[in-house]
Amino acid sequence: MPPRVLISDKLSAAAVQIFKDRGIAVDFEPELGSDKEAFAARVGDYDGLAIRSASKVTEKVIAAAGNLKVIGRAGIGVDNVDVAAATKRGIIVMNTPFGNSITTAEHAISLMLSLARQIPAADASTQAGKWEKNRFMGVEVTGKTLGVIGCGNIGSIVADRARGLRMKVIAFDPFLTPERAVELGVEKVELDDLLTRADFITLHVPLTDKTKNILSREALAKTRKGVRIINCARGGLVDEAALREALESGHVAGAAFDVYSVEPARENVLFGAPNVICTPHLGAATTEAQENVALQVAEQMSDYLLTGAVTNALNMPSISAEEAPRLKPFVTLAEQLGSFAGQLTETGLKGIRIEFAGDVAEMNTRALTSAAIAGVLRPLLQDINMVSAPAIARDRGIRIEEVRREQQGAYENYVRLTVITERQERSVAGTVFSDGRPRIIQIKGINMEAELAPHMLYITNEDKPGFIGALGMVLGNAGVNIATFNLGRQARGGDAIALVEIDDALAPDVLAAVEALPHVQQAKPLAF
Known part of the structure; x- marks a missing residue:
């Protein structure tokens, strides 16, 4: 019996056809994801679930999905999926991390230019039969300073486009190394420095505990008078009520938002505020981006369901079926070591060194290294996965060093991970015992044995x-x-x-x- 896939959001016909061509039974019901009860009642009949952002795959939905093996998100953000619950049930969660980067970056630039020249309001006024040429006095972007909060894949594209507009670009990103900043042609700064210097501020970070309300009331008060703010990343990064007050007082000259704290945004405190542009989460809404991520997720899910190949999974690395049993506990160990070090890292990250000793050095250390990097970066970049982690680290100029050596000391195998920051080096080591369970064996050179x-x-x-x-x-x-x-x-x-x-x-x-x-x-x- 062929695998069955449910598509509960709007995917292109070409993506549906990929499933069919690969011999997978597929049901295309693009409105089902918006009906919580019906969605939960149906999902248990399928091996795979393909979604965009409308379907909310909650713990309740996952609990009802008795046969589900893989969830494929056409796009990068998985805040509509309870990844922890899926992992607990052994369900792989895949995304398509790079398919809509250019489209989202272009939308941010479009909003910035529209904000600078008040284009939406001028258009509405002119089409209403008015001729208010003196009312819509804009500003040039040439020579202005753009502050980019988050200079990863999308943020770096925005920075590149802004430099083409002859803007000066400054960036705040704890993972951006000075060398990568030079390569991008941006100046790396601390957040407070960015707030006081930027004429325009654009956000390109995921929503995490550390980034929630990164532009808080206090942060907005530090910005220079007349600043303009663009958010095409995630709702919740900006205190919307505080921003409304800053717009009405004139401290903030304008704002352009594509994302909101509650979506769909039928109402929002920013609506109707002076010089505000609002779009309905259009960051990825181009024909090219929608097609790219839809085709990509269909191929990834088909490969997994038919051959066991894993690509772009947030909760599992790329591992072949043959090596999986032996490698799996070491993957868990590597990610736990990375997560341990990542949660303790608060200054700029310059490098990650992973040392493999004993028989583990002869395994697929690429998967182990990817797992370790993902563990280090995930506390700040929650949407990262084990496949995209090396590329994201490379984009930020984080040096990755992999060392293999023969057995040393009392343990037949061990993995040591060292995080190199601007201030210090911190290392943590672990091994897998015969029971298959990972253990910490050393922290900062101090021996101990502990299970996480x-x-x-x-x-x-x-x-x-x-x-x-x-x-x-x-x-x-x-x-x-x-x-x-x-x-x-x-x-x-x-x-x-x-x-x-x-x-x-x-x-x-x-x-x-x-x-x-x-x-x-x-x-x-x-x-x-």
């Missing part, structure tokens, strides 16, 4: 008597249950590390109480 879990608390401290008891008291008084407690130290009385597995995420006030304990140097919650 969904909720962890990482503490660096001075090795002094009473610390463990004080920590246990704080967590116990807060009702936090300790599942495992792992310790290591460099020397008696010296630097030490505690890695504590807890049952639930740590509340901010409890974290603050841990940080306030004597001898604690750093305390950070980690999630895996």
